[in-house]
Amino acid sequence: MSIINILHNKAIEFADEAVIARHKGNPASVKELYFRAFQLEKEAALYAPLNAEDTTPRHILIRSAASLAILSEQYEEAEKLIALGLAGSPPDFIKKQLNELAASVRAKKIEKRKTGSIQFIGLFTYANANENEIKIQDSNPPFLHTLIAPTKQIKSLVREYFLEKVDVKASISDNGLLLMQEMRRAI
Numbered sequence: 001m002s003i004i005n006i007l008h009n010k011a012i013e014f015a016d017e018a019v020i021a022r023h024k025g026n027p028a029s030v031k032e033l034y035f036r037a038f039q040l041e042k043e044a045a046l047y048a049p050l051n052a053e054d055t056t057p058r059h060i061l062i063r064s065a066a067s068l069a070i071l072s073e074q075y076e077e078a079e080k081l082i083a084l085g086l087a088g089s090p091p092d093f094i095k096k097q098l099n100e101l102a103a104s105v106r107a108k109k110i111e112k113r114k115t116g117s118i119q120f121i122g123l124f125t126y127a128n129a130n131e132n133e134i135k136i137q138d139s140n141p142p143f144l145h146t147l148i149a150p151t152k153q154i155k156s157l158v159r160e161y162f163l164e165k166v167d168v169k170a171s172i173s174d175n176g177l178l179l180m181q182e183m184r185r186a187i
Contacts, residue, residue, distance in 0.1 A: 003044075003047055004044045004047050004048055004061075005044075007040045007041070007043050007044035007047065008040070008041065008044045008061065008064075010040050011036075011037040011038075011040035011041040011044065011064075011068070012037070013037075014033050014034070014036045014037035014040065015033070015034065015037040015068065015071075017029075017033045018030045018033035018034045018037065018071070021033055031072055031073065032072075034068055034071040034072035035072035035074065037068045037071075037072075038065060038068035038069045038071070038072050038074060038077070041061060041064050041065040041068050042065040042068075042069070042077070042081065044061050044065075045058060045061035045062045045064075045065045045081070048061055050088075055088060055089070055090070056090075056091055056094070058088070059085055059088065059090040059091065059094045060094065062081050062084055062085040062088075062090075062098075063081075063085055063090075063094055063097050063098055063101070065081050066078045066081035066082050066085065066098065066101050067101060069081060070101065070104060070105060070108065073108075074143075075105050075108060075109055075112075078101065078105050079102070079105055082098050082101055082102045082105070085098045086098050086099075109176070112172065116171055116172055117169065117170065117171050117172060117181070118169075118170050118171075118172060118178065119167070119168065119169045119170075120136070120138050120145065120167075120168055121138070121165065121166070121167050121168070121186045122136040122137050122138035122145065122165070122166065122168065123136065123137045123163070123164070123165055123166075124136055124157070124161050124162055124163060124164055124165075124166050124183075125137045125144075125163070127154050127157070127158045127162065128154075129151040129154045129155060130151075132148055132149060132150065132151060132154065133146055133147065133148055133149070133154075134146075134147050134149055134154055134157065134180065135147070136166065136168055145168070145170075145178060146178065147168070147170050147178040147179065147180045148173075148177050148178065148179050148180065149179070149180035153180060157180075157183055161183055161185065164185060164186075165185070165186040166183050166184065166185060166186055167183070167184050167185070167186045167187075168180070168182070168183050169181045169182040169183075
């Protein structure tokens with residue numbers, strides 16, 4: 001069995017576990033399991049040969065990885081995979097599916113902006129008062145959030161919470177930036 005098949009099969013296992021977790025009412029596990037499935041499927045897609053006579057299997061893996069990225073809310077990753085898939089002259093049916101996924105990502109990003117806020121827990125790892133930004137490493141799934149905050153607020157937050165696990169509330173601006181609202185120690 002090739003490395004591509006092993007990665008793909010493990011990705012399917014994680015995706016199946018996510019479906020089971022959803023039915024059991026465990027949303028935190030669902031996102032993490034889909035994220036793991038996405039990572040493996042993306043790796044399988046990138047291992048698939050570029051110069052093969054038939055690139056359909058590679059395009060199928062790319063499409064699948066993009067779909068899993070959407071399910072794990074990794075929209076930028078999904079967009080990159082969709083662009084990669086469309087750039088490689090996919091078969092018409094895959095091209096249609098990739099375009100549908102692209103429309104889905106656009107809709108999800110708009111929906112996310114409309115909610116207007118986000119809350120997450122992570123490690124406060126970076127602050128730059130000159131650039132008015134801080135970064136929080138979210139561990140579920142691993143993701144680095146960049147937030148915008150006033151210099152005065154950043155200095156205060158650094159003194160109190162730097163390199164600690166924090167619970168963050170932020171609003172989402174019209175152009176998709178995260179604006180710091182509240183930070184406190186995570187329990």
